[in-house]
Amino acid sequence: NAGVTQTPKFQVLKTGQSMTLQCAQDMNHNSMYWYRQDPGMGLRLIYYSASEGTTDKGEVPNGYNVSRLNKREFSLRLESAAPSQTSVYFCASSESPSVNEQFFGPGTRLTVL
Amino acid sequence: GENVEQHPSTLSVQEGDSAVIKCTYSDSASNYFPWYKQELGKRPQLIIDIRSNVGEKKDQRIAVTLNKTAKHFSLHITETQPEDSAVYFCAARYDMRFGAGTRLTVKP
Numbered sequence: 001n002a003g004v005t006q007t008p009k010f011q012v013l014k015t016g017q018s019m020t021l022q023c024a025q026d027m028n029h030n031s032m033y034w035y036r037q038d039p040g041m042g043l044r045l046i047y048y049s050a051s052e053g054t055t056d057k058g059e060v061p062n063g064y065n066v067s068r069l070n071k072r073e074f075s076l077r078l079e080s081a082a083p084s085q086t087s088v089y090f091c092a093s094s095e096s097p098s099v100n101e102q103f104f105g106p107g108t109r110l111t112v113l
Numbered sequence: 114g115e116n117v118e119q120h121p122s123t124l125s126v127q128e129g130d131s132a133v134i135k136c137t138y139s140d141s142a143s144n145y146f147p148w149y150k151q152e153l154g155k156r157p158q159l160i161i162d163i164r165s166n167v168g169e170k171k172d173q174r175i176a177v178t179l180n181k182t183a184k185h186f187s188l189h190i191t192e193t194q195p196e197d198s199a200v201y202f203c204a205a206r207y208d209m210r211f212g213a214g215t216r217l218t219v220k221p
Contacts, residue, residue, distance in 0.1 A: 033209060042202060042213040043157065059210065090156060097209065099145040099164070104156040 001026050004105035006091050012111045013081045021076040021108050023091030031097045032074035033058075034066060036087040037107075043090065049074055050097040081112045116140075117205050119212030126193050127220050134215045137185040138205035146179060146186045149202045149211075157202060161188070193219045 007022045025032065030051045035043040045058030049068040063085060065077045074093075078085060088109050092102040116139040126132050136146075147162035163170045163177045163186065170177050174193075179186040186205075190197055198219045203212040 035211075043211045045209050045211075048209055101147065101159045101162065102149075102157075102209075104158070106156055 003027065004091055004093055004103050006089075006105035006108050008108060009106065010109050012113065013078075014113050015082060017081050018077065018079050019081065019110075020078075021089055021091075021110075022073070023075065023105055024073045025093040025103070026072065027093060027103065028071070029093040029095055029103075030071070031094045031100075032068065033092040033094075033102065034064075034074070034076045035090045035092065036060065036085075037090060038087050046076065046089075048097070078110075081110075083112045086110060086112045117203060117210055117212045119203050119215060121215060122213065123216045123218075125218045125220065128193060128195060130193055132188075132190045132193055132197070132217055132219075134188045134201055134203070134217070135185060136187070136203035136205070136212050137183075139184065140205065141184070143205035145205075146177065147204050148177060148188045149204070151200045151202065151214075153199070160201075190217075193217075195219050195221050 004025045033048040034046040037043050044060050046064050047066040049055045052071045055066050067075045088107045090107050091105040094100040094102045119136045144165035149157040150160045151157040161172050161175050161177050163179050174191045176189040200214045200216050202214050
């Protein structure tokens with residue numbers, strides 16, 4: 001099992017460009033999450049999907065949109081990238097929203113110039 | 114949403130000493146309390162967790178204690194080793210938010 005995979009691993013954007021970060025899990029988990037981690041900082045929840053067909057905002061949703069494409073895949077879109085969105089983005093999954101271990105992907109390092 | 118506060122933000126100990134990291138939370142509905150370890154440049158990984166019906170859980174050199182009345186829980190690492198150096202995150206799992214993290218340095 002690959003666990004949680006993310007693409008791309010690295011990305012450089014110019015201000016105003018758009019892009020989609022992809023995440024997939026092969027553990028048949030119901031819940032998926034997107035976090036951002038700024039240098040030397042903690043993990044902040046952007047959006048999550050408690051189950052297929054649902055999505056909810058987290059702590060820092062502004063400037064992002066998400067799509068739960070199916071049970072396996074959860075994508076994060078930046079419509080108009082800003083330098084403040086320079087960060088490492090982690091996708092995670094778990095069996096349920098509140099009471100199970102989260103498994104993290106390897107992260108995407110995004111730089112917005 | 115849940116407010117999770119984690120202390121200290123940095124902790125430096127000598128190899129062989131113990132390390133304690135504490136988290137407090139605000140939402141009484143929280144019932145799952147995991148601890149994650151993140152080594153430099155890597156993804157967070159679960160090291161131990163505890164559920165609300167248990168007061169303490171131990172796994173070799175790592176233990177977690179929970180005080181639901183006071184709404185705090187702690188990570189205890191005994192006989193620390195240099196490979197324990199990392200950032201540690203707590204969470205009170207009601208709405209998937211993490212504490213700000215503790216950077217632990219174990220000096221040989």
